[in-house]
Amino acid sequence: MDRYEIVGPIGQGAYGIVLRGKIRESGKIVAIKKMTITSRNQLQILRELCSLRNLHHSKVLKLIDVFCSRDSLSLVTEFVAFHLNDVITDPGRPHCDEFLR
Numbered sequence: 100m101d102r103y104e105i106v107g108p109i110g111q112g113a114y115g116i117v118l119r120g121k122i123r124e125s126g127k128i129v130a131i132k133k134m135t136i137t138s139r140n141q142l143q144i145l146r147e148l149c150s151l152r153n154l155h156h157s158k159v160l161k162l163i164d165v166f167c168s169r170d171s172l173s174l175v176t177e178f179v180a181f182h183l184n185d186v187i188t189d190p191g192r193p194h195c196d197e198f199l200r
Contacts, residue, residue: 103123136171
């Protein structure tokens with residue numbers, strides 16, 4: 100965690116909080132998803148970690164780093180300046196049918 104400076108909160112989800120961070124060495128802005136590990140969610144968190152580690156695509160967030168403490172796991176990903184919900188609900192975005200042709 101010493102490698103990152105916390106800039107501020109981005110949002111909160113089902114498993115924890117997402118923070119805006121900065122890599123101290125380069126100044127690059129990143130997203131840090133800090134998830135509290137419980138017996139109920141540990142399998143879901145492990146699945147998310149495995150998926151991000153194995154997916155390498157321009158449309159999928161790039162996993163930069165992972166670190167953990169006694170009761171939490173933090174995933175450091177590239178920072179994207181918009182929310183997926185905004186993209187999905189944008190009335191100006193093309194409909195799926197347009198891509199299927």
